[in-house]
Amino acid sequence: MDLTQKLFGSQRAVTIWVVSVVFAVVFPVYFSMMAASMDEGSGGSTGAKGQWQVEFVESDITSSETSSMSDGEQADFYFDLDAEEMIAYVEITVSCNDNDDPGPGFTDSVDASTDLSGVDGELQDETGSGSCNGDAIQFVIQVTPGYDGASYLASDVSKSDIEAQWDDQGAGRGEWMTSVTLDVSSPPTPLGGIVDDDEDVTVSWRAVTFTLSINAVAGEL
Numbered sequence: 001m002d003l004t005q006k007l008f009g010s011q012r013a014v015t016i017w018v019v020s021v022v023f024a025v026v027f028p029v030y031f032s033m034m035a036a037s038m039d040e041g042s043g044g045s046t047g048a049k050g051q052w053q054v055e056f057v058e059s060d061i062t063s064s065e066t067s068s069m070s071d072g073e074q075a076d077f078y079f080d081l082d083a084e085e086m087i088a089y090v091e092i093t094v095s096c097n098d099n100d101d102p103g104p105g106f107t108d109s110v111d112a113s114t115d116l117s118g119v120d121g122e123l124q125d126e127t128g129s130g131s132c133n134g135d136a137i138q139f140v141i142q143v144t145p146g147y148d149g150a151s152y153l154a155s156d157v158s159k160s161d162i163e164a165q166w167d168d169q170g171a172g173r174g175e176w177m178t179s180v181t182l183d184v185s186s187p188p189t190p191l192g193g194i195v196d197d198d199e200d201v202t203v204s205w206r207a208v209t210f211t212l213s214i215n216a217v218a219g220e221l
Contacts, residue, residue: 049158051217055151056210059085064204070197071184077203079176081119085209087143087172093204094180096132100196108132108199111181114139121171132199143172149210159214166212178203 065077081090098108113127123141130136144166154162180203186196 047158047160049156051153051155052157052159052162053151053213053215053217054154054162055213056088056147056149057213058088058149058208058210061207061209062205064202066200066202068198069180069182069201071182074179074181075201077178077180079178079205080174081176081205081207082173083207083209085211086166086168088147088149088168088208088210089140089142089144090172090176090208091204091206092126092139092141092176092178093135093206094128094130094137094178094201095135095204096182096199096201097134098132098196098199106185106187108185108196109183110136110201111183112137112139112203113179114141115177115179116141118175118177119171120173121169123171144168147210149208153217162214163212166210172207176205 061081061083063079065079067075067077069075081087092114094110094112096108096110098106109129109131111127111129114125116123116125121143123143126139126141128137128139147166180201182199182201184197184199
């Protein structure tokens, strides 16, 4: 008797094979459904409503660019931001240090403005002015609305509701541009020249990104 006759040569053998196939197909589906059902009733469920401890785990993406600028010159500074994590906000700092003028009253200054047309999302441009005494101007541009980084308790919501609340919707990715114009204020020398006619201007970016840590409060789910 060959192998085929042994395996399928009788009604009993055929029945055993059919039952084996049914068990092989049905059991994995059954256990998968049971696992999903158990997850719905556990603290790891994204759909179950209850009370949750929500915390933010932050990290920074930084960049800076320096340019030597003369009086009246405008320069554009760029920062390409491509973050995998959610973006909370971006700090832009324009700094310069006028340390070569004699006495007060002749401090150089800068005007700055952002151009966020190359950035995803509906973000508002900023403008400002400041003196070259270190950090002259700072802009803070919110990417995720309402973000302040403080942990909190969320009640009568699901985990997925919390994740949706802090989803930045892809905003903030792209090319951030800051335009800076330098105004040199310098007293004349006895020979008619000026003491200084340029400054090193630095634009720095700090993008604060975050991930969520969401844990069910004991006894609430």
